[in-house]
Amino acid sequence: MVSLTRISFVTLLYAILMHTAGSRVLELSDRFLDIHKDGQWLVMMYAPWCAHCKRLEPIWSHVAQHLHATSIRVGRVDCTRFTSVASSFKIKGFPTILFLKGDQEYVYHGDRTRDEIVKFALRLSGPPVQEVTKPQSFDTIKRERDLYFLYVGGRSGVLWELYHKTANTFQAHAFFYQSHPSVVNKHAPVENVPALFVYKESSHYNFTGHNLSDIEKMNETLYKWVNAERFPTFPKVTRGNINQLFLTNKNLVLAVVEENQLEEVAPDMLEFKDMVESVIKSKREKYHDHFQFGWIASPDLVNSIAMMVLPLPSLIVINTTTNHHHIPEDETEKLTPYVIELFLEQIRNESAPRFGGNTWLVRSYRTWFELKSTLVSMWKGNPILMTVLVGLPVGFLSLICYGICCPDILDANDEEDENAGASHMKND
Structure with missing residues (x-):
């Protein structure tokens, strides 16, 4: 009985704390347009049907809790209800995170984690x-x-x-x-x-x-x-910061690995990642001005850039200026710090084979590759749903084709019947 009471008390306390943390987020309406220049605001523009917005909700509550003691007010706006707000701030996608300070407006493009969003707000809150x-x-x-x-x-x-x-x-x-x-x-x-x-x-x-x-x-x-x-020597590259890394106009050297659901890297991939990191850590003066090193745990993103499925782990170097990429000819097992250095030297003197680019033909092939990869991923995840999604349009198109073709066939059969009747009358 005592243990049951204690469990109930802990559950109630947890619920109260969660409600308190959630209450730190201000629910804003179209009246926000009249007060958004007063003070400092960190606002999430969202839509209730958006899956990305739903995943951001608990993180946003933690952001509000962390910034509660500062002068930054954290809120959110349902853009499906208050369309005037979305129109005023020219919102084109959900969720969009804005920091507002007087007449100044900043859009957040980084990773949607509590720490990164909080740092973004704290940097802009001061001079x-x-x-x-x-x-x-x-x-x-x-x-x-x-x-x-x-x-x-x-x-x-x-x-x-x-x-x-x-x-x-x-x-x-x-x-x-x-x-x-x-x-x-x-x-x-x-x-x-x-x-x-x-x-x-x-x-x-x-x-x-x-x-x-x-x-x-x-x-x-x-x-x-x-x-x-402004980037660490060997950062984790994600969909949130890769565009910023491209602005360095350096060659982006990426150790491609894979994480599990707990964001853990397998020992063999971790060893490969550390080996690539050792190159820039030991030869910073030699490579830092020309190469930005990093590691990435999003193989799908790298496969889209390379337009092929890379083995794991692997190494890829992306020219952020021309969008070309380089892949070592050696197998991953044969890559050592010395071999990687030779590979980087070939890239510097432009003797290494390069792939990709930014021509219309490459962009078209990349679009087709991404579409194919998406469909394959959906099929592996839920083949029944994929069958329905693909089967319905195919069935609908079949009905349209049937409706277009069948009248011609019926008309042809009617003409044949009429001709046959006429010939019988002549015989009579």
Whole structure:
């Protein structure tokens, strides 16, 4: 009896907590158009029938719970009821996540996870460059931010102005800070001021382009540097961030593996992934400017790019500028760090075979391959449903063809009967 009462109490408490967490999300109506410029808003535009929206609902509740103590208000709008809101914000798909701050509007394109959405909102909630005034603050920043940019020096001068301008452009994608040598102290290897760093993988990497005398060249160099360094050295590549990785204009080196439902990688694939990672970790200076390394656990996405079913694990290199891709001629079992380095050198000197591209013929073949892969996947998942989906249109088309062809046949039979009757009368 006691245990039953305890279970009931725990169940009730859990339900109350879940209801409280869900209540953090504000249900917005068309009146939101009158107040959306007041304060900061993180809003999900959704449709009740959208399966992706339903999967995002529990994550969205956790996002609201996590941001409850901040100045960011988290809400959602049913665009099927309040079409004026969808029309005003030019919503073209569901779900669409927006961050609104005054007249500024940002659309979220990253992974739909709690941590990534929260980081997106926190980055945009403050100024483009946040000032750090206490040395102990760096301990908190390093613990909470696995990647950030740091400018050391006064808020004046050419480099500062270009840094602030670039931070304003990439605010939605990375954290930007500014501090002084006395505050940074031992947290960053400052030799000369001003200095600019990116912090990732527990290391600081210096920007050297500020020695350029041409301001336009410096601006272009800084933009490219921030755009390339805003990713970890070996990130997980997903459907949410692959388009951003393509903007680096580097060759994207991907270790292709597969995860189970618990997001676990098999030991043999994990060993292959670590081996590919060791190449960039040990030869960063050699390959970092030309290649962006990463790993991907979405074989279907890679197969769509390669237009073939790749074995698992495997390696593929994608030219993000031309959309060509390279696949090693060696089998996966024969790939070693040395063999991979030789393969990368062939890509650099353009002697490696390349496939794909962006011509109309390749795009047409890719569309056909994706359609075929989708149909095969649907058949394997639910053959009965697939039979119904394919059988109904086929049956409908058959009826149309029958209706078109049968009158001609009947007319022909009628003509034959009439001709036969006429011939009998003549014989009589």
